[in-house]
Amino acid sequence: MKLSQLIREKAKKNPKIIVLPEGEEPRMIKAAETIIKEGFASLILLGREESIKSKAQELGVELPNEIKIINPKDSEKLKEYAESYYQLRKNKGISSDEAYQLLENPL
Structure with a gap:
């Protein structure tokens, strides 16, 4: 096989x-x-x-x-995902606003 x-x-x-x-x-x-x-x-x-x-x-x-x-832009969980992403990356210097923007426009 x-x-x-x-x-x-x-x-x-x-x-x-x-x-x-x-x-x-x-x-x-x-x-x-x-x-x-x-x-x-x-x-x-x-x-x-x-x-x-x-x-x-x-x-x-x-x-x-x-x-x-x-x-993703219409997802009711966008804020929740952005907060989770922020928590994972805040030690790398990402802000809460940046996390939200990245998830809103991933490409």
């Missing part, structure tokens, strides 16, 4: 949740379709839902309903 097949089989036996932060990128949309079809993991795509669905349609990619799409 090839190494890639071995990895696939192992992933199918113990699927994880994968978050793809560049959810509007064509390569991420294609990867999402493959991952779900193969049953490797549950997926969360980060980005604007309308944009992701539009690009998927342009690419001829069918995004299954199991894929969760979250727009």
